[in-house]
Amino acid sequence: MLSIVNALPDPNFDVFWSRKWNLWDVFSLGWIVAMHLLCLFASFTFNWAAFWVAFGLYIITGLFGISLSYHRHLSHKSFKIPKWLEYIFAYCGVLAFQRDPIYWVSTHRYHHQFCDTEKDPHSPIGGFWFSHISWIFDNNSIVEKCGKPNNVGDLEKQPFYKFLESTYLIHIIGLGALLYALGGCPYIVWGMGVRTVLLYHITWLVNSASHTWGKQAWNTRDLSRNNWWLALFTFGEGWHNNHHAFEYSARQGLEWWQIDMTWYVIKLLEAIGMATDVKLPTSVQKQMMAFNNCGGAAVVLNTATGTVAGIAAVVFSLKQCRGAAASTRFGRRRWLLAGDGGTPSCCNFGNET
Structure with missing residues (x-):
């Protein structure tokens, strides 16, 4: 298991003032400061109607928007749902004020592709607060580290997501106007x-705390960790080592x-026929990622096929996923097992439909 002390050097990155700020950097800083300032008036404007509006929006934007749509569906294609439902959930994510789906998904896919290396958009190897918040104020850094976004071709081909990208600010203003019309300042x-603000910090803690504190159940060769307390507030996203x-x-x-909680919703959607091709790790894939995995022999013996072709496929998959050439901080390129039977992939969604 990796040592936090050894894996978290303090490079003293001056992410604020030693670089050129672009318009999105300035807007992001101003917006986040404004949201925090609004919270200072919470006790003076409290009423139960306003509280339940906030709670409802937290569920809608956090569970359905960020966790279910942006993360598990759009970023990782963990299941399939009808397009009309996909777009509704994605729009819930827009109202979380964490940027449009194309930007969010691209950044997250880069995070997995370069996890906890110098190219990771928000790893704590750049410091805890860098991974928690300050990376947001340096939009050019992702391009400098990873190149221009070329990993979201599946979303860029769809006019709906291009529309959300080009009109993102309009939807923020629209929700604000609607809330004011319905209930005024509270x-x-x-x-x-x-x-x-609550959803911001809960989401950001997945990037920072879940790569700093907690337990590792699987040999992911990165800093991801499981945090039970964070999972309670993030609808299950705190089981971060499991996810990696x-x-x-x-x-x-x-x-x-x-x-x-997000998994329970997906199971409900599957039960009523709205979610299909729901991906889960197999026992073979779990054994491959276990700390006590001593090789492929035990995995092969446990395969259900028992055929020469099946065994050969498993051995090939093991070699691909565990012995691919290294280009990361931890000595090898991390091949990811897709959920469709073990085909190796590497976060390449650029040409998918």
């Missing part, structure tokens, strides 16, 4: 300020006692 303070071990999995709370 709805703005609670529905825009309190709800947004099986990135394609629709379920992140892999044990029965690991609460994963």
Whole structure:
């Protein structure tokens, strides 16, 4: 297991003032400061209607928007749903004020491709607060580290997502106007300020805390960790080491006692016929990622096929996923097992439809 002390050098990156700020950097800083300032008026504007509006928006934008749509569906293709439902959930993500789907998904796919290396957009190897928040104020850094976004071709081909990208600010203003019309200042303070700031920091803690504190159940060769307390607030996203071990999995709370609200929603959608091709890790894939995995022989003996072709495929998959050439901080390129039977992939979604 990796040592946090050895894996988290302090490079003293001056991410604020030693670089050129672009318009998005300035807007991001101003917006986040404004949302925090709104929270100062929470006690003066409290009423139960405003509280429940904030709570409802937290569920809609956090669970359905960020966790289910942006993360598990759009970023990792963990399941399939009808297009009309996909677009509704994605729009819920827009109202979380964490940028449009194309930007969010591209950044997240780069995070997995270059996890906890110098190219990772938000790794704590650049410092805890860098991974938590300050990376947001340096939009050019992702391009400098990873190049221009070329890993979201599947989304860029769809006019709906291009529309959300080009009109993102309009939707923010629209929600603010609607909240003010319905409930005045209390709805703005609670529905825009309190709800947004809470969801911001809960989401950011997955980037920072879940790569710093907690337990590792799987040999992911990165800093990802499981945090039960964070999972409670993030609808299951706190089981982060599980997620990095099986990135394609629709379920992140892999044990029965690991609460994963997003998974429960996906199971409900599957039960009523709205979600299909729901991906989960197999016993073979779990054994490959286990710390006590001593090689491929035990895995092969446990395969259900028992055929020469089946065994050869498993051995080939093991070699690909565990012995690919290294280009990362930890001595090898991390091949990811797709959930469709074990085909190796490497976060390449650029040409998918």
